[in-house]
Amino acid sequence: MDFLNGGELFYHLRKDQKFSERRACFYAAQLVEALKCLHTNGIIYRDLKPENVLLDHEGYIKITDFGLSKQGLQNNKAGARTYSYCGTPEYLAPEIIQGVGHGKAADWWSLGALLYEMLCGRPPHYQKNRK
Numbered sequence: 001m002d003f004l005n006g007g008e009l010f011y012h013l014r015k016d017q018k019f020s021e022r023r024a025c026f027y028a029a030q031l032v033e034a035l036k037c038l039h040t041n042g043i044i045y046r047d048l049k050p051e052n053v054l055l056d057h058e059g060y061i062k063i064t065d066f067g068l069s070k071q072g073l074q075n076n077k078a079g080a081r082t083y084s085y086c087g088t089p090e091y092l093a094p095e096i097i098q099g100v101g102h103g104k105a106a107d108w109w110s111l112g113a114l115l116y117e118m119l120c121g122r123p124p125h126y127q128k129n130r131k
Helices: 009-016 021-040 094-098 105-120
Strands: 053-055 061-063
Touching: 009 053, 021 061, 021 105, 094 105
Parallel strands: none
Antiparallel strands: 053 061
């Protein structure tokens, strides 16, 4: 793996509390391209959160920790679903929580939650009680 000395997005978000719209868009655009690449190659990431986004020395991002990702879902068929309950509660799509099956759209939900956090300083559905 490449050496990424910029640290986790999580660190920068906690340090700065929230990002400017310009900075959040800079990261979000890269995340859109990363998810697009993964989805094109039949991979659902399923664990997008600030701790899994690393920055290089120029501030560009790399996604790490593919431990929960799912690949080869029915040969990349549109609408293909998986039923594993996995991910981080603050970023989980409703279909994962409900156990009705999820696909690539779950990653886009997580990106929306992450973008909200970058702009507002906390995840959209944050609760101290994780239940």
